Amino acid sequence: SQKIEQNSEALNIQEGKTATLTCNYTNYSPAYLQWYRQDPGRGPVFLLLIRENEKEKRKERLKVTFDTTLKQSLFHITASQPADSATYLCALRGNSGGGADGLTFGKGTHLIIQP
Amino acid sequence: DSGVTQTPKHLITATGQRVTLRCSPRSGDLSVYWYQQSLDQGLQFLIQYYNGEERAKGNILERFSAQQFPDLHSELNLSSLELGDSALYFCASSEGNKRGYTFGSGTRLTVV
Numbered sequence: 001s002q003k004i005e006q007n008s009e010a011l012n013i014q015e016g017k018t019a020t021l022t023c024n025y026t027n028y029s030p031a032y033l034q035w036y037r038q039d040p041g042r043g044p045v046f047l048l049l050i051r052e053n054e055k056e057k058r059k060e061r062l063k064v065t066f067d068t069t070l071k072q073s074l075f076h077i078t079a080s081q082p083a084d085s086a087t088y089l090c091a092l093r094g095n096s097g098g099g100a101d102g103l104t105f106g107k108g109t110h111l112i113i114q115p
Numbered sequence: 116d117s118g119v120t121q122t123p124k125h126l127i128t129a130t131g132q133r134v135t136l137r138c139s140p141r142s143g144d145l146s147v148y149w150y151q152q153s154l155d156q157g158l159q160f161l162i163q164y165y166n167g168e169e170r171a172k173g174n175i176l177e178r179f180s181a182q183q184f185p186d187l188h189s190e191l192n193l194s195s196l197e198l199g200d201s202a203l204y205f206c207a208s209s210e211g212n213k214r215g216y217t218f219g220s221g222t223r224l225t226v227v
Contacts, residue, residue: 034215041223043117043205044158046215089158102148102160102173103216 002027004106006090012112013080021075021109023090033066033073034103036089044089044105048075080113087111118142121206121219129227133194136222140187140208146170147189148209148216149181153202164189196226 036044087108118141149161160173164183207216
């Protein structure tokens, strides 16, 4: 069956360091992968989208890599700040050409940036 | 404000009842998606509408239904409610398949 796995344990990072979150998937051939941020009780907020033919994407302090051979995406936040503390979700849509068009989300990794 | 409006924000109702959740997508977005989020299951895709037509179904129960109206707003109907239906229900919209989704702030449903 299709699975998206993110580290369910909270990730504690010291302020100023780089936080790296992992998203692994199985039985998908995704056309693209997305990352979202979610704060408690609020809707997810779109951060970045990376396509299958892209290896890396950057936006300000954020960087995403996408390795379709390893079936893995890494999400980096450089110069992390306490305000970056949130749950980060990885999401995939397949490219089967039909069927479900909705994104499937991982359960997310809770990131805590400590001052 | 994300541009996606969901009402009501909170809803408390009894088992066996029926409720309707409403969503207005971001201006210009033709696709509307409904998601359910509970603590143990994470975000679960329920259903997608595109320009008034049902496009895809996910893990939506038969007791649940949805529609999208000509003005593109959407409603999610939940009937014969059970305690386990208590969750956050999110609506999202997008302008295309390869774009990020814009989520609303959600409706917190509590079934007692």
